[in-house]
Amino acid sequence: LGLSMIYGFARQSDGHAKIYSEIGKGTTVKIYLPRYYGDALDCEDTADGFSVEHRAEYGETVLVIEDEAAVRHLVVEVLHDLGYRTVEAIDGPSGLKILQSTKPIDLLITDIGLPGLNGRQVADAARLVRPGLKILFMTGYAIANGVLEPGMQMITKPFAVDALATRARDMIGGK
Incomplete structure (x- = not known):
């Protein structure tokens, strides 16, 4: 990977x-x-490369569940740059524990292939306590198993950071 x-x-x-x-x-x-x-000043104006449309509107909270540390840190860094609050989990059981708490979560971004509980199992269990939770699955494999329910989407790794930013904003904005 x-x-x-x-x-x-x-x-x-x-x-x-x-x-x-x-x-x-x-x-x-x-x-x-x-x-x-180009001009060095042009670079400073768009240092992170994201437009206003990508940014968090109200400091929304995103839970990122990913067992691969480098991928998790990249996703969290992009989300921070966009103004989102983030919570991290390294596997399915620890992510589910956060989802079963009272912590506000506006979007769940989870790898599908997680140790313990896979991403779909975490999502299904989370929807029992948070029925309207928006979920973005990440996968490094070209898979087509299972049907995505309303409020669920998939992004394939490796993905462009602007694609992640757009997808997160679109999903959260579609509350």
Whole structure:
């Protein structure tokens, strides 16, 4: 998944990645990104690359359940940059415990392939106590099993951060 994320990031940035590996010596990953020729002031105005439409409106809270630390931290960082409050869980049981609490959660973003309880099991159990909860499933696999109920959507890893930002805003905004 790590190499997939690197490749996805490079491709979404109109760049590419080169990987060189030698047994007993290690691996080198080089990411080539296009040079920016604009004004430095232009960069500061849109430092995080998100428009007003992507941003949280009222500091909404998003629960992110992901067992892969790098992916979880990336998602949380993007959401923070957009003005969302975030809560993190590393597996299904700990995420479900948060969902069964009184903590306000406006959106659940969960990996499907979680240890303990998978993302769909967490979502189904969460909907028993939070019937209208919006749920965004993340998956690294091209799957088509199960039907998504109203208020549920899926995004495939690796995904562009702007796609995540748009999906989160659209789902929360559709209360």
